Amino acid sequence: MNFLIHPRTAFQMAACDEKVANLAVARAIPVITLGIIIYGCYAVTKPLCIDYLIHPLADYNRDARVALGAVIISLFYALLLCVLATYLRLYCVVVRNPDSLPCGEQALEPNEGGGSSAQDRKHHRRRRRHGTAREKTEDISTDIEDSRDLGSGQNAFSLDDLGLEKFYLKDVFVCQQDGRPSYCSTCCQFKADRAHHSHQLDRCSRKLDHFCPWVGGVVAESSFKFFFQFVCYTTIFCAYDVIVFSIFATELDQERNRLNSHWIASLGLGGLFFLFSAGMSAISLRLAMLNVTTIENLTSGANIWSLAILIPPSIAANLNTEGGMTPKFPTVSYSLSPASASSNTQSRDSGGERIFAILQTDQNPFDLGSPLRNLQQVMGYTACDWLLPIKLSPCTDHSSPESIYALGPVVQRLKREAGLGVSTRSDSECSADGSRRSRPRRRKSHVPSLRSPEPGETTDPAPRESRRHRRSRSATSTEDSTRSNRSNMDNSDTRESQAAHAMDITLN
Incomplete structure (x- = not known):
C-alpha cells in the first residue's frame, strides 16, 4: 500500500524535525x-597544583612550590x-525571558484543512518566494489586510504598548513603504522595531541576534x-589555562623529557575554546560598537531603513491646506484611540491625529555616532554594569516617547x-486649528517687597533694568557729565577772557 503525503505536510514535518533537532x-x-x-578543574587541581607544585610526586623529583600552586x-x-x-545569568535569561513578542489570537486558530491560518500564509509566501518584487509587496499587503480583518472585534494587536498595535504612540518607528510596521504572518502580529522571527x-523576538546552542536558546535584546560578558570571561579564562599549562608542560618536557596527558588534553581544550570565545568576543564587541545585530549586519550593505517620523503639529497644520505647503515626502496619519487620546499624547497632537513622514536612509538610524555610546546601550554606564552580570541592558527600557530604542x-x-527639525515657531504657539497664538510676554524677575502693600498700592514694583541697559545708561550719564564739564570750563574761560579784556580797556 502506497501512502501519499501532501507537499505541505512534508514541509511542515521537515520544519518540525529541524526545530526539534536544534x-x-x-x-x-x-x-x-x-x-x-x-x-578542566580536575586537571588544574590534582595533576598540576597538588601532584606537581604543592606536594610533588616522587617521579618528578622536585621541591615543593606551595605559594606558586596556591x-x-x-x-x-x-x-x-x-x-x-555569567553563564548561569545568561542561561536563566535565555530560558525565562527570550524576548518573545506575543502572538495574535488567530496565530493558532485552526482552519478547515487541519492546519493553522498562519501556517497557510507562511506556506503561500514560501511558494511565491521566487516571484517579483511586486508580488512580494502584494503578499505583504494581503497579510496586513487579512490581519486587520481577522483581528476586528477581538483586539488581537493590543497586547503591547511599546511596539505592536500602539506603535503610532512613538514619535519615530521603523515601517514599510506604506507607513505601517512589518507584519509577521506566522505570529499574526505587527513586529516592533528591530524584531525578527526565530524559527527555533x-x-x-526583540532585537534578535542569533540562535546559540551553547547557551540553549536565542540571544536577543x-x-x-x-552573552558578551560570558564570551569575554571565557576568553580570559581559556587564555590563562593555555598559558599555565604551556609553561609547566614545557618545563616538564625539558627536565624529564616527558609530558602529562591531562596537561596536554587541558591545553588542547583550552586552546580550542580560546579561539572560539575570542572570535565571538571580537564579533560581539564590533556589533555592540556599531549598535547592530548579527541579522542587521548581514544585510547592512543592501538594507534600506524606512522610518515613520512624527510631523510637528505646527508643520502638520499647514499640510494639504489651501495655501499650505505640499510635502515632498509620503505621509501617513493615525487617529488616536479613545484610550490613547486621554493620555498626554493628546496634548501634543492636534485633533487627536498623528501625522508621520515616511523617510528612507541606507544608514543605521540607531547608531548613536559614538562607539562608546553604542556600547553603553548594551553594557550600561558604570564599571559595575560592565563587569557584573546583574542589570539588564539600558536598551531594554522602552519608556521613551520618541522611539523604542x-x-x-x-x-x-x-x-x-x-524640514521637520527645529521650527521657527514652537508647537505650543499653534492652536489645534493651526492659527497663530500670541506668545505670552515674559515677565522680568524682580525682588518682591517684604512690606505689605497699602490699599490701592500697586504690588508689582518697577522691573529691574538689564545689565546691558544699566551699562549703556551709565555710559550715557558719564558722557553727558563730561560734556557738561567741558561746557562749564569753556564758559569759565570765556568769562575770564571777557573780564581780562574789560580790565585792559579800563587801564588804557
Whole structure:
C-alpha cells in the first residue's frame, strides 16, 4: 500500500524535525560544556597544583612550590567563578525571558484543512518566494489586510504598548513603504522595531541576534549583554589555562623529557575554546560598537531603513491646506484611540491625529555616532554594569516617547533635510486649528517687597533694568557729565577772557 503525503505536510514535518533537532542540540551542549569544565578543574587541581607544585610526586623529583600552586589555583577558580556566574545569568535569561513578542489570537486558530491560518500564509509566501518584487509587496499587503480583518472585534494587536498595535504612540518607528510596521504572518502580529522571527522558537523576538546552542536558546535584546560578558570571561579564562599549562608542560618536557596527558588534553581544550570565545568576543564587541545585530549586519550593505517620523503639529497644520505647503515626502496619519487620546499624547497632537513622514536612509538610524555610546546601550554606564552580570541592558527600557530604542544623528539629519527639525515657531504657539497664538510676554524677575502693600498700592514694583541697559545708561550719564564739564570750563574761560579784556580797556 502506497501512502501519499501532501507537499505541505512534508514541509511542515521537515520544519518540525529541524526545530526539534536544534532544541535537542541546544539542551545537550550545555551538559557537555559542564563536563568539560569539570575535567578542566580536575586537571588544574590534582595533576598540576597538588601532584606537581604543592606536594610533588616522587617521579618528578622536585621541591615543593606551595605559594606558586596556591596562586595558580586561586586565580583559576576566581576566573571560573566569573565564567559560571555569567553563564548561569545568561542561561536563566535565555530560558525565562527570550524576548518573545506575543502572538495574535488567530496565530493558532485552526482552519478547515487541519492546519493553522498562519501556517497557510507562511506556506503561500514560501511558494511565491521566487516571484517579483511586486508580488512580494502584494503578499505583504494581503497579510496586513487579512490581519486587520481577522483581528476586528477581538483586539488581537493590543497586547503591547511599546511596539505592536500602539506603535503610532512613538514619535519615530521603523515601517514599510506604506507607513505601517512589518507584519509577521506566522505570529499574526505587527513586529516592533528591530524584531525578527526565530524559527527555533517559532516566535518573533526583540532585537534578535542569533540562535546559540551553547547557551540553549536565542540571544536577543535582554541576553546579549550577558552573552558578551560570558564570551569575554571565557576568553580570559581559556587564555590563562593555555598559558599555565604551556609553561609547566614545557618545563616538564625539558627536565624529564616527558609530558602529562591531562596537561596536554587541558591545553588542547583550552586552546580550542580560546579561539572560539575570542572570535565571538571580537564579533560581539564590533556589533555592540556599531549598535547592530548579527541579522542587521548581514544585510547592512543592501538594507534600506524606512522610518515613520512624527510631523510637528505646527508643520502638520499647514499640510494639504489651501495655501499650505505640499510635502515632498509620503505621509501617513493615525487617529488616536479613545484610550490613547486621554493620555498626554493628546496634548501634543492636534485633533487627536498623528501625522508621520515616511523617510528612507541606507544608514543605521540607531547608531548613536559614538562607539562608546553604542556600547553603553548594551553594557550600561558604570564599571559595575560592565563587569557584573546583574542589570539588564539600558536598551531594554522602552519608556521613551520618541522611539523604542535610542536614535542617532541619522534621524536628526533626516528631520533637517525634510524640514521637520527645529521650527521657527514652537508647537505650543499653534492652536489645534493651526492659527497663530500670541506668545505670552515674559515677565522680568524682580525682588518682591517684604512690606505689605497699602490699599490701592500697586504690588508689582518697577522691573529691574538689564545689565546691558544699566551699562549703556551709565555710559550715557558719564558722557553727558563730561560734556557738561567741558561746557562749564569753556564758559569759565570765556568769562575770564571777557573780564581780562574789560580790565585792559579800563587801564588804557
